[in-house]
Amino acid sequence: MAPKVLVSDKLSPTAVQIFKDRGIEVDYLPDVGKDKEKLAEIIGQYDGLAIRSATKVTEKILDRATNLKVIGRAGIGTDNIDKVAASKRGVIVMNTPFGNTITTAEHAIAMMFACARQIPEANASTQAGKWEKSKFMGVELTGKTLGVIGAGNIGSIVCDRARGLKMKVIAYDPFLSEEKAQAMQIEKVELDDLLARADFITLHVPLTDQTRNILSREALEKTKKGVRIINCARGGLVDEEALADLIKSGHVAGAAFDVFSVEPARENVLFGLPNVVCTPHLGAATTEAQENVAIQVAEQMSNYLLEGAVENALNMPSMTAEEAKVMGPWVKLADHLGSFIGQMTDEPIKAINILYDGSVAQMNLDALNCAVIAGIMKKANPDVNLVSAPFIAKERGIQISTTNQDKSGAFDAYIKVTVVTDKRERSIAGTVFSDGKPRFIQIKGINIDAEVGEHMLYTSNEDVPGIIGALGETLGSNGVNIANFTLGRKEPGGEAIALLYVDEPVPAEARAKLAETGLFRQIKPLEFDVA
Structure with missing residues (x-):
C-alpha cells in the first residue's frame, strides 16, 4: 500500500508533483493547518505531514496521528512542532536547513x-x-x-x-x-x-x-x-x-x-x-527560497517513506537508504548501551570512549556515536535527541573518542562503551544477533548474554549461594514477573552481577527487601525504550 502524505500549508505545486511522481498518495489541503480540530480529525490517515509555519503540530495532534512516521518542515524553524512528543511516538522530524x-x-x-x-x-x-x-x-x-x-x-x-x-x-x-x-x-x-x-x-x-x-x-x-x-x-x-x-x-x-x-x-x-x-515574517519569502525548500522537503520525505533514508532529521541521525537497512538495530543497540551507562552513572562524566569492533566499524559511526551519547544523556536531559546530544556533551566539556578495529573476539561485531568520571570507569558491550535484536554481552568486564527489555533490574554482589533465590522470592512476593534472568561472574567467589528483564518496574519496597538481605552491593532499576 502506497504511503499517504498530507500537505497542510501552502507549498509549491512542484513539491506536490514530486510526491505523486514517486508513487506517494498526497492530499494538498493548504488551509487545514490553520484548523486544529479538522487537522486532528484527519491526521490519523497519513504516514507523512508536510508543513510550513502555519500548522502547529502539538502533542494533541500527535496523539491522533496513529500512522504518522515523518513530519517535513519546508524551512528551518521547527518551534511549531512538539519535537519531544514526536520523538516519543517515533515520528521523525525533518527540516530543510539550507533552502532559505x-x-x-x-x-x-x-x-x-x-x-x-x-x-x-x-x-x-x-x-x-x-x-x-x-x-x-x-x-x-x-x-x-x-x-x-x-x-x-x-x-x-x-x-x-x-x-x-x-x-x-x-x-x-x-x-x-x-x-x-x-x-x-x-x-x-x-x-x-x-x-x-x-x-x-x-x-x-x-x-x-x-x-x-x-x-x-x-x-x-x-x-x-x-x-x-x-x-x-x-x-x-x-x-x-x-x-x-x-x-x-x-x-x-x-x-x-x-x-x-x-x-x-x-x-x-x-x-x-x-x-x-x-515586515511580516518575510525572511524566507523569495521565489527561489520557497521553491527550494518545498522541493527539498518533498524529496526528503519521499526518500524516507519509500527507502528509509533519513536526511536533515532533528531527532535521529541521518543515514542513506542503504545504511538504514543495516544500521537500524545497531542504532538501537548504541542507544541501549548509552542508556545503561547513563542510568548507572551518578557523578559528572569526563569522557566517553566508544569501541567498534568487526563489521560495525565500517558503518556510519557518526550516527552510532550520536545514539550512544544521546542514550547516556537522557537521564540528565530527557529532551535530548540524536542531533542535540553531541552539542550538549561538548558544552559540558565531555571528551568523545572513537576506536574501530578488526574482528578481535567471539562476535562478528560489537560495540563497547566506556565512561570515565573522577571516581571510576564503567563499561558495557553489546551486539546484534541474527534476529536483529540487541543484546548486552559484557558489563564491567564480566561476560553475559542478556536480552534488552523495557524494565530491567541490575544487581552486583559477591559470588555466593542464595542470590538467585533471594531475587526470585523477593520479586515474586511483590508481584514482579521475571521474563529473562542473566548471571555473570569474573571468577568463582569473586565479583558477580545479575541482569533481570521483568514485566513491570521493580517497586521500591522490593528493592528495599533485597537490600535488607545484605547480599547485594548494588541494586539498580533500569528502563529502556525498546519500541
Whole structure:
C-alpha cells in the first residue's frame, strides 16, 4: 500500500508533483493547518505531514496521528512542532536547513540597511509630497561593529556579507570554536562583551528555553547607546516591551523586526515607533527560497517513506537508504548501551570512549556515536535527541573518542562503551544477533548474554549461594514477573552481577527487601525504550 502524505500549508505545486511522481498518495489541503480540530480529525490517515509555519503540530495532534512516521518542515524553524512528543511516538522530524539560508541572511542585511538609513520612513515622507532631507540623517555601516548572536547556517552568511561591507564582526555562539571564528575572520566574544561593543546587533538563533528573551530588559540596558537591533530569526528572542521603552528613551536608535512574539502581529508595542522597520515574517519569502525548500522537503520525505533514508532529521541521525537497512538495530543497540551507562552513572562524566569492533566499524559511526551519547544523556536531559546530544556533551566539556578495529573476539561485531568520571570507569558491550535484536554481552568486564527489555533490574554482589533465590522470592512476593534472568561472574567467589528483564518496574519496597538481605552491593532499576 502506497504511503499517504498530507500537505497542510501552502507549498509549491512542484513539491506536490514530486510526491505523486514517486508513487506517494498526497492530499494538498493548504488551509487545514490553520484548523486544529479538522487537522486532528484527519491526521490519523497519513504516514507523512508536510508543513510550513502555519500548522502547529502539538502533542494533541500527535496523539491522533496513529500512522504518522515523518513530519517535513519546508524551512528551518521547527518551534511549531512538539519535537519531544514526536520523538516519543517515533515520528521523525525533518527540516530543510539550507533552502532559505541565503534569502533570510539577505533579508537581515536589507533590514539593517533600512534601519541605518531610515528608508521606510523616508520613502513614506517623500511619497507624501514632503522633502525632509534633514529629518532622515542616517549612519554608515562601514567601520561599525556588528554583533551577531548565533553564527550557524544563516548567521555565518550574515557575518560574511557584513565583512564585505567593511564592518567589524563579533559573534556570540556557545558552539562556535575559536578555530572556526578565525577561519570566518570574526571575533568570538561573550554575550556581555557583544552587548557593550556592538553598533548593530542581529539575532540568528532558534527559539529555545536557553534563547528565549536572550535580549531581555537587563541585556538591552547593557547595550551601547545608539545601538540598532535586527531580528529576522524568531519572535520571543527579544523583550519587545523593554525594547520599545529603550527606543522611546533614546538609548536604542532603531530596530528592524521581521518576527514577533505573537504572529500574525496585528498589533505590537514596536509599531509606530520612530525608526522601527517591520515586515511580516518575510525572511524566507523569495521565489527561489520557497521553491527550494518545498522541493527539498518533498524529496526528503519521499526518500524516507519509500527507502528509509533519513536526511536533515532533528531527532535521529541521518543515514542513506542503504545504511538504514543495516544500521537500524545497531542504532538501537548504541542507544541501549548509552542508556545503561547513563542510568548507572551518578557523578559528572569526563569522557566517553566508544569501541567498534568487526563489521560495525565500517558503518556510519557518526550516527552510532550520536545514539550512544544521546542514550547516556537522557537521564540528565530527557529532551535530548540524536542531533542535540553531541552539542550538549561538548558544552559540558565531555571528551568523545572513537576506536574501530578488526574482528578481535567471539562476535562478528560489537560495540563497547566506556565512561570515565573522577571516581571510576564503567563499561558495557553489546551486539546484534541474527534476529536483529540487541543484546548486552559484557558489563564491567564480566561476560553475559542478556536480552534488552523495557524494565530491567541490575544487581552486583559477591559470588555466593542464595542470590538467585533471594531475587526470585523477593520479586515474586511483590508481584514482579521475571521474563529473562542473566548471571555473570569474573571468577568463582569473586565479583558477580545479575541482569533481570521483568514485566513491570521493580517497586521500591522490593528493592528495599533485597537490600535488607545484605547480599547485594548494588541494586539498580533500569528502563529502556525498546519500541
